[in-house]
Amino acid sequence: MDGSLGAIAMQPDLKNTIKPSNRVVILGALSAMATAAARIYAAEGAALVLVARNEARLAALAADLRARGAVEVETAALDLEAEAPQARLHLADWAKRLGSVDHIHLVYGYLGDQAKASIDPTELTRITVSNFASAVHWCEAAANILRAQRHGALVAVSSVAGDRGRQSNYAYGAAKGGIALFVQGIAHSLAGTGARAVAVKPGFVDTPMTDGLKKGGPMWASADQLGRALRRAADAGGPIQYAPGKWRMVMAIIRSVPAFVFHKTKL
């Protein structure tokens, strides 16, 4: 009799008894596509660490993910660009909070304004630091964890803009292209370990970041579609993935257009 009472009293809290489907860190969790991916993980019963700048917004997203089935949601409010040199320490801390880490998604970035960047060094710095110079630290720190544990995945968001330099956004394009090469290299270094790295290259995505543009038509994808692509990339597919997949063909064509033709366009 008192044995069973004891068993009840000693029952550990729920958090520690339910095993999460995956332990996931999302860098830039407040972007629309990151939120979409996080909700898929939540419905699967994952444990997550959400990282972004705004504490109150992170708390609101965390509550949403708990309601949607996440077994544990932690938040870390920090500036991912400024904190990049401490990436190893932060990732180690978050892995400890979750017990370990299976998937790391790098989703933050900054589109910026090419015309402004051409005359304003601050804008140029922000575009290249946000999309490349800071991102490489997070990717390398993630790669070190994956290499050591020999399982799990790094998924970083690149862009089709990184496939060819264009007058309208070459700063952003170069940074996003750079991060794809970096992650491709990590994927190579992880070959045979069981761990993986993927750069996902979205085309046009209907998110607040692109609200100034004219939208609609078959080449536009929703943030939800991209969220599914990010989630899938953590489990399967090659090191460079276009999202949606039809962009692979489109970009192959755009890359192959000779300069004397390309230079006549305003792309």
Place this chain on the structure above:
Amino acid sequence: MASWGRVIRANHFVARPRFGDELDGFLNGLSADRPGLAVGLRRSYGDTNLNPDGRIIDMTSLDRVIAFDRETGVMRAEAGLSLSQALQILVPAGWFLPTTPGTRFVTLGGAVANDVHGKNHHAAGTFGASVRRLKLLRTDGGAQEIGPGNALFHATVGGLGLTGVIAWVEFQAVRVPSSSLDAEDTAFARVEDYFDIAAERKHSFEHTMAWVDCSVGGAKLGRGILSAANWYAYGDVAPHRELPSKTVPLDAPGFTLNTMTVRAFNSVRHELKSMRSGPYRSHYEPFLYPLDGIANWNRLYGPKGFYQYQCVLPPATARDGVAELLKAIATSGQGSPLAVLKDFGPREAVGMLSFPMEGTTLALDFRNRGESTLRLMADLDRIVAAASGRLYPAKDGRIPPEMFQAGFPKWQDFRAYVDPGLSSAFWRRVSG
């Protein structure tokens, strides 16, 4: 931008906040000279969700659950959460929406602002009846958390978005034993029989509604099928698939209406032809949301769009009134092949402008053929007015002001609660 009926299109300045803390900033810019309007998934057909050349706050990215208690079934969520997403969370935990309109692609804010009803109105009342609390932001003075008993709350439920921007909604879900329904179809040969069957069924079934065949007149006028259902007591709880299986990609040319709509309504049509009766078991998705499997089905009506007409007639006049309406529709040859009939229960309305009242509601689509369609609807208006009925503002976008004011006698009281910084094409039209 257009509403679901796609008859009225207009330019808008659209803001799309993603975080609740951004709302204050958008509201500050609004005034009587530059009024705004919050909108959800724009499933209203007419002009209640339009504000031509004005500001629109698209609430659909504010879709986070704030809290869901799996023990009590109380959910509080941002107003842009769709009923579809809410179900994804409720159903696996053994809960369901207290009531739901015939599409799950509406937001909580839209469900409150139109105080929507479902097939279980006679048992559950409107959506507003389940709302425990909501947060309202006004352009003329801050945020308020209000609930039943508060006059502003009763103005806001069914308040067509005019009393403030709803930031979040807290509602009480209902327990369900499974995600399937035990349903039963009963064919009726004449509309009089509908009333007898419906009156009897509503005591033993939570969900009831009837399809009426509008394509035949004469002796077969008003034949149809009444579906009634209760939750199946033993099954498992599995939510619907979130993605639609079919899409109508572009405006269908007008002439495809018949073939395509017939396909969309095919199963019902088939049953109607054979006048099939009997029991069956169905997951809630096809039973409650027969059209949601086809995305953008409103495009089937072609580029000119369509009207939906929905009225409710009180019990005393419903039998004769509905028969008269059906006759006028059949004679015109303009109606969609199918109309929906449903009895509302006697529950007192929650909102000052809530559409449902005790009686029978009739709803059907009319493809927009210009003048002749408007003339037909004006004829129907006369029948509805003579029967002391009213029209659903969410539906047709052309309700004449007299018709609105006669149908909703509390509209004068309601005026006092309208936020001066908010307005809609509908409101300017009917309150002038």
